[in-house]
Amino acid sequence: MDPWTPMGLIFSSLKKKKQRIYKPWTYSIIIKIFGRKLSHIYLKQRLAAMLKVSEKIILIDLGHNYYIVKFLKEENLHKTLQRGPWFTNSFFLSVKRWHINFVASEAKETKSALWIRLSELSTEFYDHLVLSKIGQKLVKLVKTDVSTSEAL
Template sequence: MSTILYNPIHTSKPPEPPDPPDSPTVMEEDTPQPSSFREILLNKSIIVNHTYQQLATAGDEGVDTSPGPIILSIEGKERIYLPWKNSIIVKLFGRKISYNYLKTKLTELWRPIEPLILIDLGCDLFIAKFNKIENANKVLHEGPWFVVGNFLSVRRWEPTFVPQEATDSHTAIWVRLPQLHTEFYNQKILEKIRRKLGRLLKIDTYTSAALQGR
């Protein structure tokens, strides 16, 4: 027979269980995260513009915050113009062709020693951008040039060129003299004819040698 001794004097109240831990608090973000690609781009644009505004208004050294026109120094202009110094402005007369076709034809015609960079300026004007002066000299001095039977005007690139205001004060042209007597195929006679037209650039080889009568 088992006996259990029970002493009521030394008994104590069992400890109460500890309080449960605090429940986690969910903090709501002030700005919801963008959920679409469009929102991401818009938010990025806001951040970029905000950063730009901070830089523009910070007044840091080198940032011109004063009102009025932007003034470029002579050195600054030369640095900007330098990459364009060997460029040529061209215009095809009498016919409009696509940009890609014109670029292909000019590459075949000039055969530059570097890739041709052609820039559409509008108003049927284009810039042929060269880094090497050899290409620019070839285009300027070894013409005249014709693309699909139409005359191609070439001129040196000039700073602050505005296509809408461009005018042609000079152009190179071929002059044919139908049924000119062969005795007049003479350098002095041709130069006299030239004075009536403009500055003589070149005489066809067959004409100056009187090898062809047309």
């Protein structure tokens, strides 16, 4: 489309408007609480204590047990996505990156990260290759937890 035609100018203007309204949410995450509804104030306090990010947490209730946590710094987004799993009061928090046009009432949780504990695993199996093979047999392995990684 020619950018100098009326339609091209309209399209260009719409694209810039969309970029402007999406930009503040770039480093945000969507969380869903599985279990029961928690008060907004309590959840915000728990998230601040758990996530330990370098900025004030902005929490927005989207309904249907979904929330947006808005970060202003990219480092806090990555820190939150890479650590976990996240639980509060024994309730699991599903965490994913924010995406455009998210509607809580229409959202479907099709994938979730799981933490699998291998009780009484012999220490000789605390080997990166062995643990990776075990993890890949169970599910798609994302990472090995910190305490296990330190033993390797």
